[in-house]
Amino acid sequence: MSDTIQRFTFAKLPIRGEVITLEQSYQTIVEQHQYPKAERQLLGQALAANALMAEIIKIKGKIALQLQSPSTVKLLLTECDHQGHIRGLMHTNESNDGSELNFPNWTQNGQMAITIEPEEGQRYQGVVPLENQNLAECLEDYFARSEQLPTSIQLYVNDNKVTGLFLQALPANSQQDISPEDKAGAFEHVKTLAETLEANEALNLSHQEILYRLFHQDEVTLYPEKSIEFQCSCSRQRNERALSTIEPSELVNMVKESGGQLELICDFCSSKEVFSEDDIMTLLSSNAPSDSVN
Template identity: 70%
Template sequence: MSDTIQRFTFANLPIRGEVISLEQSFQTIIEKHAEQHHYNSAQRQLLGQALAATALMAEIIKIEGKVALQLQSPSAVKLLLTECTHQGYIRGLTHLDQEQLTDSLDFAQWTQGGQMAITIEPAQGKRYQGVVPLENSELSDCLEEYFVRSEQLPTYIQLFASDDKVFGLFLQAMPGNSQDSTSSEDKSAAFEHVKALAETLTAEEALDISHQELLYRLFNQDEVTVYPEKQIQFQCGCSRERNEKALATIQPAELIEMVQENGGQIDLVCDFCSHKEIFTEQDVMTFLSNTSPSDSVN
């Protein structure tokens, strides 16, 4: 199984694109959550679409750091969070209200009254977040609206997911420059041309054939250049050190009381990968003694 993302450009059209396929990483994430969540097909599809979309954004934005997609609503999707780093490491989690879920994916109903946040967090520099309301019938439509609002660039996104595989297609008009002599009308016509071809893509094609074959079927008359594949894989950033830092933000007296009330230990389970870290009372006393006052939040 191959999890890859590929960029492509057109020789004579001011448009850039990406395709992504996820299989092993998607299945791994589902399996990591299996003990806590029993995802049906519709829930898998939503999580899969969000994972693919986040990886597409991380690749197009091209920063050293990570990009996160977060959905929150008072409806079925209480929280959906997916992240992708510039190295191609992805992870994701969901908190769903089972009583409000339908058997099939109904994005508008599941997220009614909610909002979507895109967070760009470079390793060096300022963190940026853009927020848009969830007012569309598909996640892809919400993402297209985000790019139009934030970058003023026509964008088209397709997301397909089955129980065990995900596919994503991203098309975007290229930013203009002072040497660009192409008229806005020509740019608009070029984008509509490529978008119309992309709209003929079916879920069966997207999930079953290779990137190269798919792009040839769609754009064989438009001289597409496909760039080398980049590997995508699941990796969680949780660690015992991070958990210690989280516990260190709690007042020492309160933390010791928590340990004593929980049978002499604190169990921390990662929402992303379900890995459990156990901190005994001795562990807590040790790292508290090694934590300077400036390391804690009062």
């Protein structure tokens, strides 16, 4: 099944939306590390949320979603770029085999960071405390603080699939003829309808069926699908650049202590790159400054 995200708009309401389904990419990512059920569900929610943000913010580059806490969630990190390439990982401070997802306890005293990295231009990061009952509410809080735009996010997940629904009021300058009161009323209207969607409906209906189920009395335009797929940006060249940042004598000692070769394993996709002692010496030689004669 192809994973997709679609934008939609309301003809008579100052609101934009997105709906996303992840299945193949979600399963690929969580199976790479054999996450327990509750952990894979939280990671799945984050993957869908990240892709929704990447589509709404619309930059040429990537957007990362990161959760960190001294509690259960040591690190959760997802990334999505403008081409719909997505990846993610999760590290916990304790085993959660058989336990249920308890977001407030798992993220107690933690924080969430949204990092926007355009291919050209300045990197931006917004950080908010994790003070809500679930990830969707934390993201709604982020948009309220950073953009002052009413936002509603619904995330539904099971062992195999994730569905997300995103609603947001349009910026004030895009609807000058609508009063603040009418705008607030319109958003409350669609938010209330969205909250009636049941998990079994979200995870089994098509995007078109979901929107008809919720908003059939409103005039909604659903735009063409955009594909989302897992793709990791790791490579041998990236690993070489990382090794080049290590002091040469320390790097030589590392390869000798490891029996003549270094193994670098990607945290995201678990792919392995092996560097022999000859590879390391060649890397050091190519990076060594050359003497010039005037």
